Amino acid sequence: MDQIKLTQFSHGGGCGCKIAPAVLSKLLAHAPAGIVPPELLVGTETADDAAVYQLNERQAIVATTDFFTPIVDDPYDFGRIAATNALSDVYAMGGRPIMALAVVGMPLDKLPPEVIGRILxxxxxxxxxxGIPIAGGHSIDVLEPIYGLVGLGVVDPAQVKKNAGAQxxxxxxxxxxLGIGILSAGLKxxxxxxxxxxxxxxxxxxxxxVGARLAGMGGVHAVTDVTxxxxxxxxxxxCRGSKLGATVNFDALPKIAAAEKLVRDGIATGASTRNWASYxxxxxxxxxxxxxxxxxxxxPQTSGGLLIACAESGVDAVLAAIREEQGSEGHVIGRMVAGAAVLRVE
Incomplete structure (x- = not known):
């Protein structure tokens, strides 16, 4: 079991195997329009992280799914990363996870049961x-290992954090x-x-x-996760959802030191190139x-952080919440600005 390298089965690992934004837009443009009931508070319109469906005045269901091919070789670590990444979408909407379903695709002729078991x-x-159960799921026999979750959560409908809410x-x-994709390229x-x-x-x-806590903070206007x-x-x-622009101070961006060294030496993922070509x-x-x-x-960040747009008066409270909930530091990186939906990196 120790000699099997999961990444050898992956043409692209983690969130780096996502379809490029421009290609995804073309695919979705051909998708037929479906039913949009008034209870569907968040659907596909603003590229948000999860769907939100209102049940009553105080409760809405947050529903998402996320899965990918291995970003690391160790099966237990792959399972942890994939599950953390999937639940992030619930937190990004301001939700609190309540349960999950497993999404499992494994090449049964290549991976022994004990390896698959460690992923699970x-x-x-x-x-x-x-604090949630895995209450079920679905599994199939495929060519590449795939693992992830359907994440379900709850949120107050009045506290949903959407991409369109920034000011x-x-x-x-x-x-x-930043730098997870670069580290994965270095690992390979x-x-x-x-x-x-x-x-x-x-x-x-x-x-x-911390996303669930941000939901109740009035100065927080928009949240997404960086994947x-x-x-x-x-x-x-x-920017597009909120019809605003943004400026980012590159020097203020938090960077994993090893990733910065690798990327300066020319190590990066193919997904990075596809992303730039898209936007x-x-x-x-x-x-x-x-x-x-x-x-x-x-x-491409696999299981990356939350990106939060909040009023200046709420910055200290948000930074304190990040420290208290996650034991890590948040970083101020820029501002939302009036104007076209363009990102300026200074």
Missing amino acids: EGGAAVCRDA AGDVLILTKP KGLLADADYAEMLRWTTLLNR GFGLAGHLLEI GDDVAMAADAPEWQRKLITD
């Missing part, structure tokens, strides 16, 4: 940490450092030291549980900005 154990461990002048706060090339792998696990298995489309891509989703026309950077900076802001 990793996912179950994260759900226990979140001009809002401060942008990021709860985790055998360039990641044990300490750097441990740092990767630290962030990818840290639940974004496969990179920081720039997910911030542009807030680079809406990102303004200095003409002399080095290539590695572009790679960092487009780096």
